[in-house]
Amino acid sequence: MATKPTGSGFFDSLYGWVNERFKIDALVEYMGDKKVPVHGHSIFYYFGGISLFLFVVQVVTGILLLMYYRPGADSAYESVRFIVANVQFGWLVRSVHSWSANLMILAVFVHMFTVFFTYAYRRPRELTWLTGIGLLGLALMFGFSGYLLPWNELAFFATRVGTGMAGAIPIIGDDLMIVMRGGEEVTGATIGRFFGLHVAILPGLFTVLLAAHLVFIQRQGMSEPISWQGRTEKDKQYQRFFPSFLLRDLLVWLIALNVLAILAVLFPDGIGAVHWPLGTKADPFAPPPEVIRPEWYFMFAFQALKMLPAHVLFIEGELFGIIVFTIGGVIWTLVPFVDRKAGNRKASYLMAFGWLVLAFIIAMTALGYILE
Amino acid sequence: MDDVRKVSDYRGIPSHTQVPQFCARCHSDAAYMRGHNPSLPTDQLDKYRTSVHGILLLTKNDTKVANCVSCHSVHEIGDAKMPHSSTHPVNLIETCGKCHSDPEYMREYRIPTSQVEDYKASVHGIALLEQNDLGAPACNDCHSNHGAAPPGFNSLSAVCGNCHAIEADLFNGSPHKPAFDENEYPMCESCHSNHRIIKPHEGMVGIDEKAICVECHSADDGTAAFETASAMADAIGQLITAHRRADSVLSEAIDKGMMTTDEEFRFKEVSQALIQAKTLVHAFNADSVASKAAEGINKADSVVANSAALIDEYHFRRKGLGFATLFITILVVALYLKIRQIERTAE
Numbered sequence: 001m002a003t004k005p006t007g008s009g010f011f012d013s014l015y016g017w018v019n020e021r022f023k024i025d026a027l028v029e030y031m032g033d034k035k036v037p038v039h040g041h042s043i044f045y046y047f048g049g050i051s052l053f054l055f056v057v058q059v060v061t062g063i064l065l066l067m068y069y070r071p072g073a074d075s076a077y078e079s080v081r082f083i084v085a086n087v088q089f090g091w092l093v094r095s096v097h098s099w100s101a102n103l104m105i106l107a108v109f110v111h112m113f114t115v116f117f118t119y120a121y122r123r124p125r126e127l128t129w130l131t132g133i134g135l136l137g138l139a140l141m142f143g144f145s146g147y148l149l150p151w152n153e154l155a156f157f158a159t160r161v162g163t164g165m166a167g168a169i170p171i172i173g174d175d176l177m178i179v180m181r182g183g184e185e186v187t188g189a190t191i192g193r194f195f196g197l198h199v200a201i202l203p204g205l206f207t208v209l210l211a212a213h214l215v216f217i218q219r220q221g222m223s224e225p226i227s228w229q230g231r232t233e234k235d236k237q238y239q240r241f242f243p244s245f246l247l248r249d250l251l252v253w254l255i256a257l258n259v260l261a262i263l264a265v266l267f268p269d270g271i272g273a274v275h276w277p278l279g280t281k282a283d284p285f286a287p288p289p290e291v292i293r294p295e296w297y298f299m300f301a302f303q304a305l306k307m308l309p310a311h312v313l314f315i316e317g318e319l320f321g322i323i324v325f326t327i328g329g330v331i332w333t334l335v336p337f338v339d340r341k342a343g344n345r346k347a348s349y350l351m352a353f354g355w356l357v358l359a360f361i362i363a364m365t366a367l368g369y370i371l372e
Numbered sequence: 373m374d375d376v377r378k379v380s381d382y383r384g385i386p387s388h389t390q391v392p393q394f395c396a397r398c399h400s401d402a403a404y405m406r407g408h409n410p411s412l413p414t415d416q417l418d419k420y421r422t423s424v425h426g427i428l429l430l431t432k433n434d435t436k437v438a439n440c441v442s443c444h445s446v447h448e449i450g451d452a453k454m455p456h457s458s459t460h461p462v463n464l465i466e467t468c469g470k471c472h473s474d475p476e477y478m479r480e481y482r483i484p485t486s487q488v489e490d491y492k493a494s495v496h497g498i499a500l501l502e503q504n505d506l507g508a509p510a511c512n513d514c515h516s517n518h519g520a521a522p523p524g525f526n527s528l529s530a531v532c533g534n535c536h537a538i539e540a541d542l543f544n545g546s547p548h549k550p551a552f553d554e555n556e557y558p559m560c561e562s563c564h565s566n567h568r569i570i571k572p573h574e575g576m577v578g579i580d581e582k583a584i585c586v587e588c589h590s591a592d593d594g595t596a597a598f599e600t601a602s603a604m605a606d607a608i609g610q611l612i613t614a615h616r617r618a619d620s621v622l623s624e625a626i627d628k629g630m631m632t633t634d635e636e637f638r639f640k641e642v643s644q645a646l647i648q649a650k651t652l653v654h655a656f657n658a659d660s661v662a663s664k665a666a667e668g669i670n671k672a673d674s675v676v677a678n679s680a681a682l683i684d685e686y687h688f689r690r691k692g693l694g695f696a697t698l699f700i701t702i703l704v705v706a707l708y709l710k711i712r713q714i715e716r717t718a719e
Contacts (some may be wrong), residue, residue, distance in 0.1 A: 081631075085633065135415075243711075247710065251711070254704050258697055260691060265692070266693070
């Protein structure tokens with residue numbers, strides 16, 4: 001049942017004032033009736049919320065960074081250096097922004113694979129899956145576009161390699177690369193494009209997709225395990241969405257905030273494979289550094305393309321890799337339409353495909369760091 | 373190579389004395405050499421005639437001295453830029469040393485034979501032979517190649533000054549210059565030696581018994597040299613102490629992962645001031661050394677203060693993290709207890 005405020009006091013008066021104007025009684029009643037399944041894998045329900053929390057952290061820290069960041073080949077590096085060295089708590093804001101970005105991608109990956117392996121993408125949640133895949137794509141584009149913005153040596157050469165890979169796409173490759181770079185080479189014009197993408201276009205698209213994703217989840221509720229099919233209501237265990245699940249979500253967010261604070265303070269430039277030292281300013285005429293590597297979440301694709309031979313059959317190696325990734329991505333996106341089974345029937349072949357994809361990503365990422 | 377001069381008749385093996393003229397038939401012919409290697413000088417024989425080797429060979433018929441093939445070999449002649457060439461800078465030391473390091477061979481000339489050994493231990497030898505710095509001088513850079521001879525006492529500052537121009541200029545304007553000229557003292561060599569030139573250090577200047585200044589000067593020699601040396605040593609010593617302190621505090625800030633780019637840049641200015649102060653010693657003017665040292669010390673103090681502030685900031689961050697973690701932990705525990713209470717009430 002809804003927990004509508006009754007009685008007197010400031011909050012009750014405020015609720016009455018809002019309800020009189022917006023008729024929120026029905027919404028509160030709806031929220032109060034919502035239930036979340038409780039089972040052995042309930043913990044994975046929280047990863048979507050963690051991703052959302054980390055996205056909000058990025059929006060807040062991103063806005064703070066925007067106050068000092070100046071895009072441009074002559075000002076980007078200098079402004080980031082100013083933020084880190086001279087702005088009060090600027091180092092912390094940049095560090096939190098970078099850590100939350102990386103942790104969000106990790107949380108999104110965990111969220112996506114748990115949804116996949118628990119069949120939570122199945123009818124009627126096809127659109128929730130599709131919007132989720134869209135959000136993952138946008139999150140990766142956030143990472144790629146944000147990496148260049150400090151205009152340091154590492155970012156410059158990684159972006160040159162990354163945008164160069166786009167050039168291998170047949171027919172549109174060359175034009176796509178020029179559009180991405182704003183010319184033949186990575187220059188100040190590229191920063192302008194990536195900056196616009198990072199702070200305006202992507203946030204706009206992301207907000208729309210995120211809103212749709214959340215509305216779908218709220219309307220359809222959390223997916224129940226397929227093993228619950230056929231069980232009676234008394235054999236199922238639930239907790240109320242409000243306040244139990246929401247407060248637990250809040251608890252997890254607080255823990256995530258603390259982890260974020262610890263990482264941001266102890267490792268302001270990142271650690272190991274996840275690092276973003278400012279280093280030296282980008283110099284297009286300087287020789288490339290010995291090791292050019294992308295962000296860790298692009299490493300599997302980078303390594304796989306690197307390991308391919310010059311030619312596979314009659315196709316150029318890099319192009320072959322891009323074709324395989326594209327086919328894999330399309331299958332992954334259309335999973336709810338490929339798997340038409342319902343009830344507690346398992347889709348073993350699809351799960352095997354999922355485990356193969358996961359093993360491939362982990363193995364290639366590990367190889368990428370071991371072989372560099 | 374089709375146009376290389378054709379042999380019209382067999383000339384036989386030239387004698388040791390004939391070799392310079394034999395090679396010069398082509399190498400001193402400017403018109404001919406222009407067609408093969410226009411950048412190659414054609415004055416080798418002229419220079420050779422002025423060298424110690426040339427004088428002994430051509431006027432005294434001393435066949436022990438070096439001629440062209442002694443250094444260039446006979447049939448394996450290579451350009452000095454080629455790494456395998458006997459006249460490549462890295463190989464040249466051993467090429468000259470073949471004779472000059474052989475005490476038996478050099479006995480009658482009554483000159484030392486420790487040059488190669490001394491050179492290898494010198495700052496120049498280490499740079500050239502160990503660090504492969506081809507900019508470092510080999511034998512020919514000071515002694516010339518075809519006109520090989522020891523630089524005279526009055527031309528030393530010009531020879532060393534080819535590279536160490538500022539030091540040579542300062543020395544030429546110093547009170548030492550006329551005194552050295554009058555007494556025919558070798559300029560740079562008097563303090564730095566010749567082949568075994570070690571990296572200059574602060575202990576060379578001053579009035580300690582190990583300082584070079586006291587080899588000529590004393591407190592009662594009737595000049596201000598003793599006071600000047602003492603003042604220069606003090607100024608440089610203070611700057612070195614400040615430099616070390618700045619280095620230590622800055623290194624700690626770097627180790628702690630703080631953003632030290634500005635301080636690292638300023639520290640380079642301190643190092644630069646130290647080099648400049650040491651260079652100014654060659655003017656033997658205590659005021660100019662003290663002025664440069666003071667400039668460096670000011671910058672070093674600034675590096676120390678700013679780096680110390682960064683270290684304080686590092687500790688402040690950790691304390692802040694500790695308080696934040698404590699606060700969040702309390703919130704987490706309180707929230708957990710609240711959830712339990714709500715759920716118990718609901719049951």
